[in-house]
Amino acid sequence: MRYDIRDKLSRRDAQITVEVDDPAPPGTDVEFVGDVRGEITLRNVGGEIAAWGHLEATALLECGRCLTEHEVPFSFDFSETCRLEQIDEPLSYTQVTADDEPAAIPLLDGDAVDLSELVRQLLVLYTPSRSVCRPDCKGICPQCGKNLNDGPCGCEREEIDPRLAPLRELLQ
Ligand SMILES: [Zn+2]
Ligand SMILES: [Zn+2]
Incomplete structure (x- = not known):
């Protein structure tokens, strides 16, 4: 999920929309089927990058009643605060909790804008945690x-x- 848009995005009020159609980044603890797809808009609001958009993905989840793995498609709209900072160790970023003010999500991998840490955190946040394989599962x-x-x-x-x-x- 790397995009060569760092220079453009470094200017205040620059706004860029990118299409996402990539495998889910590692580190979500969930298996996904197919790609994560959608659109992410990034806007330099001075010091920080506002990111918003829409994503859809299909998770492979265990049924809460019979434990059979089944595909669960889901989609969501989001709005997050990011920064043009290096993603050092993606997996060390802790999951956002209700009490903590979420930290701005880093967007840089070298000279490229890399959306994988943003997408990883969004998937952790929005993947359904419970599901049944069918409404009448016995x-x-x-x-x-x-x-x-x-x-x-x-x-x-x-x-x-x-x-x-x-x-x-x-x-x-
Ligand atoms: Zn079931
Ligand atoms: Zn029995």
């Missing part, structure tokens, strides 16, 4: 571990409503 059997979407497992399942448990004890 999950896995807690006893034998079989994926119940493939059919019933044959385990005897005594489902006791926890609210009724005390009553049941009284009746015994």
Whole structure:
């Protein structure tokens, strides 16, 4: 995600829009299917670079119920503050938390503007953390571990409503 636009962008009020269509940068802890696509606009607002745009990607996530990996497409609009500073160690930048004022994201790799650290942080922020493979996913059997979407497992399942448990004890 390197662009030869450093000189242009160094001038105050310079504004450049670039198209993104690249594999997801490493360091997101998520596997992505296909490229990250979209548009990012960079504007020199004096000292800092305002970055905004729209991105879409497809993550490979585990179903929250049956653990099957499935593709989850998502897209988002964003607005971030960046700086024309070197990306030294991309992976050392900590994830933005609610309490901390997020640091300006570095944009330079040598003489090139490199959007990979910006995109990496955006993907960490916007990738859905939970998902189910389908709305009616039946999950896995807690006893034998079989994926119940493939059919019933044959385990005897005594489902006791926890609210009724005390009553049941009284009746015994
Ligand atoms: Zn599932
Ligand atoms: Zn079972």
